[in-house]
Amino acid sequence: MSVVDNPDLMPISDALSAILQMAPKPTETEVVYLEHAVGRVLAESPIAAVDVPPADNSSMDGYAINSCSINEGGKTTFAVSQRVPAGRAPQPLVSGTAARIFTGAEIPQGADAIVIQENAQFDGEKVVMDGPVQVGQNIRAKGQDIKVGQVFLAKGVRLQAADVGVLASTGLDSIAVFRPIKVAIISTGDELVSPGESLAPGQIYNSNRFVLASLLTQMGCVPIDIGKVADTAEAVEEALEQAAEQADCIISTGGVSVGEEDHVKQSVERLGKLDVWRLKIKPGKPLAFGSVKETPFFGLPGNPASALITFCLLARPFLIRMQGAGYALPLAFNVPADFEHLKSGNRQEYMRARMEQGRIAVFHNQSSGILSSASWSNGLVVIPPGSVVHKGDLVSFIPFSELLG
Template identity: 35%
Template sequence: MSMGCSDRPGLMPLADGLAHLLERLVPLSGAGSVALADSVGRITAASIRAEAPVPAWDNSAMDGYALRRADLLADKPLPIQGRSLAGQPYTEPLKPGYCVRVMTGAVLPAGCDAVVMQEEAEVSDRGVTFEKVPEQGNNIRRAGEDCRAGDRLLPEGHCIRPQDVALLASVGCAEVSVRPRLKVGLLATGDELRQPDETLGVGDLYDSNRPALHALLARLGVQVNDYGVVADDPDALRQVLQQADTECDLVITSGGVSVGEADYTRQVLGELGDIEIWKLAIKPGKPLAFGRLSNSWFIGLPGNPVSSLVTFHLVATRAIRQLQGQPDKALPSLRATTTEAIRKTPGRMDFQRGVWRQTETGVEVRPTRAQQASHILGSLTEANCYIALEQDRGSVAAGETVTLWLFDALFSS
């Protein structure tokens, strides 16, 4: 067993742990094509460029009349030469002294330099009279205004969103080259864990970590292989981890990485592979393991529910994005003034759950009303940010300035 970084005295700072993790992880290789309709949530394997301009032709932004501005200077009605509809273009060039009736999205005839909306025009037997001379290019959507042929639409490593599908469809893209879907194995350990439909015995707990982690993984667009709850038995755990290692790219465990007598996850992970990180200098979530198995990477999360979710958010999420070939992305941050005192002991970076708001005088934050203990899930459900207190910092008085790490879409609705 190689303990690597965990042999070092003391705890590893979060920044050092993340730097090591991101340096070690290499994105999955390979690519495959999926239909555009099935591409949401997938990661682009290469940048995507437009093969044609959008719009493909100059077209009208309004229902109205296409004309030459110069023809209005004579202050005479303009007879209607023809009609252009979306999907039914008028193909003749505009003759001097005439106008063309156009609908929104209709191709504009050659020779026109403005469109006047129908509300600013009056039709009579003599033709169309206009209230004023429009500006050059008025109400015209130019060809290539959205994108030109050759423009990069999406970069490599981009997670495709519904609005991206619209953009790709607009250039006629029917299939997208994407990276392989990351396969993540998920399991929890603990003899005390029960499922929601089971009756609790004395000392039992409902398994809240695995359902929450499964939901977070689903939001990240990975394929989840759920191996359920494994008993506190080294042989059983070894068997499941060996199976997960052959079937997955990343294995995430919850529980069993602390130093209790029945915490076997760290022991078995060390037997099957190399543990490169163990114990980060953060609160909640000190016992966190990262390393390599024969076929896959693993991340061992703490068992306490808040610790498990926070370390997933801060560490595992960035590992997953790295393996998917996405750019690394830290949580957005803000500086804020605390409205209440915050208790803290120097030694670990503390991610207290907070509620921030914008006021007329700046950004304010307070700790959640729920306790900050690592088993109080209410501190996460109430919060919209972490109050990220530096490793060497002590308690904070009301009115002091702190740094916030804001919840991203993964933790928001």
């Protein structure tokens, strides 16, 4: 039986599992320079062509010596035989001498330890230091970060700034990544007006379009705005067909409930299929997932807070998979509640919340139409079905940093 035919609301964990299994894998790749690689998804597992670092080098300013030359029971005086700045190849260390060396400089052959300058006394010609000295102290070994021939990043990694730096450290100036996916945005509702236009009675400004376009851009997707669609079956079907031709995935807002003016669900079923509909969550119950002519489709609720939350919890993981990246459940933290929630419900609730000074407060109005609640918040509190919360109870908190971008 299709999940759509099941009259019961679907738990979000079941819905997410089903949706992720249907995410198509990317096939198209391109090569980009590292300057443009951050946020992109690796299409290959790079192999190091060099050791990082390429040679033993000093982690401190000081003096390179052979540890066997030090008097462990007292002071030892060394002549300074050479000066080794970073970027210059050293000469082999003259036996019984020290080399003045600086951070990042290559260790001279014959030296096996660095004595930092704070632990040595230099008179202009000779340097005096105390023992004992450990072999390898203050030396960064060749290949201690990455060894030649090592696979150092995995295919499917979404590149962060540090990852790009690691790529650069191995000498790469470009890398193969998956092509960005195109996501069509459809806004349904005769009541919607674009910002900048005048409002007539009964109209509201379309905020969902800008929220979704911003979220998609942060994810590295390419948003395609199909525009506002009239509340007719013909207009909705025309918009869905246009979106299926232009995009890799379709996201609509509104029109997925059961009202007389809600045409999206029926149009999707005529043009493709619906796999998931109506979830056991609050807000966001009227969510739809399926396909339009083989193009994946998400129908998000029209209320802006619901649209944001369902995108973060369900559409975003799917799009991450479509981009070729691995998906892991967002990190959640148990934090004491600074609020009470004494009315239990039968749906899993996601409350807009803010963590301050180690406690969680929730926005005073949790209506699904209050988008400013999400702007005020820095995460979501998860209230399981049948649960109540008293002040001081530990609640599960997901920071927006785990859900956005």
